[in-house]
Amino acid sequence: MIARRMTRAVPRLRLNLALLAVCAAVAACAAAGTSRAGPAGERTVTDDSGRVVAVAAPPLRIVSLSPGGTEMLFAAGAGHEVVATVEYSDVPPEAKRVARIGDAVSIDLERLVRLHPDVVVAWPSGGNPAQREKIARLAIPVYEQQTQRLADLAPSIRRLGVLTGTEPQAEAAARAIEARLAALERTYAGAAGGTRHPSVLLEVWNRPIYTVGGQHLMTDALELCGARNVFADLPEAGPVVDIEAVMARDPDIIIAAGPPGESAGWLADWRRFGTLRAVRDGRLLAFEDQALSRLGPSVLDATEALCRAIARLRDRP
Numbered sequence: 001m002i003a004r005r006m007t008r009a010v011p012r013l014r015l016n017l018a019l020l021a022v023c024a025a026v027a028a029c030a031a032a033g034t035s036r037a038g039p040a041g042e043r044t045v046t047d048d049s050g051r052v053v054a055v056a057a058p059p060l061r062i063v064s065l066s067p068g069g070t071e072m073l074f075a076a077g078a079g080h081e082v083v084a085t086v087e088y089s090d091v092p093p094e095a096k097r098v099a100r101i102g103d104a105v106s107i108d109l110e111r112l113v114r115l116h117p118d119v120v121v122a123w124p125s126g127g128n129p130a131q132r133e134k135i136a137r138l139a140i141p142v143y144e145q146q147t148q149r150l151a152d153l154a155p156s157i158r159r160l161g162v163l164t165g166t167e168p169q170a171e172a173a174a175r176a177i178e179a180r181l182a183a184l185e186r187t188y189a190g191a192a193g194g195t196r197h198p199s200v201l202l203e204v205w206n207r208p209i210y211t212v213g214g215q216h217l218m219t220d221a222l223e224l225c226g227a228r229n230v231f232a233d234l235p236e237a238g239p240v241v242d243i244e245a246v247m248a249r250d251p252d253i254i255i256a257a258g259p260p261g262e263s264a265g266w267l268a269d270w271r272r273f274g275t276l277r278a279v280r281d282g283r284l285l286a287f288e289d290q291a292l293s294r295l296g297p298s299v300l301d302a303t304e305a306l307c308r309a310i311a312r313l314r315d316r317p
Contacts, residue, residue, distance in 0.1 A: 058165030071296030077169025
């Protein structure tokens, strides 16, 4: 990879593509996101990992350590409680005004401490585990927020509503997400009916070739679009594959989901392999909407755009 491009693209890639193992299923109480009173103004809430976290009563001073977490907090109606976040936290537009204290790789712990946060919202499958441990040792509560699948979005927002005391707004946002998912399924997956669902290679990096496995949110997006991930059987969230594996599976469509300005070059590499069905049939797609890899509600807008693009390729003679 070219060094200059890598320094800009790889942090976002590491943050959004979930190249780490899928966490264990959360405890049953996590689904409800219940809150219980604790001693002297303290209460306990259950986070997305099923952990019980002791926090102060809302409103809170929140530091969010991931763009997806920041977007989810705003969606839950708690944007006004976020006092700091990390780079690339630019959705919704209001999030751009929140102070930055670092990025996906490293944060300024001294600045974080000076902010006196009531809780830090962190993504357990990414970021910097060593710094999260240091935060916990400072007796700052750490709430783990994560959305591995599209179906996780609504429950996660509901739990954030419990954390932040914004349950009505969070419930409205969660229901809107559930309705949107159902509508996308009816419009695209349902429209495919009994026809053969095209197989898709979703390329998220080119050298080496990274794709997504069956447990990834992007695989869910493909299924909503009436397509299937050609590597859905792989257990890793973000596996590396080689040319030979792609040739053997011979996808109907190749989608280059690269950073802006990169995908055309990735597709040019594939055109060298004229025996691939996707190349032979001209079903190559550059899709550079970065929201597709964002672990927040905006992924649904990107999913709908992806569905429209796949439908055009699928229906083309």
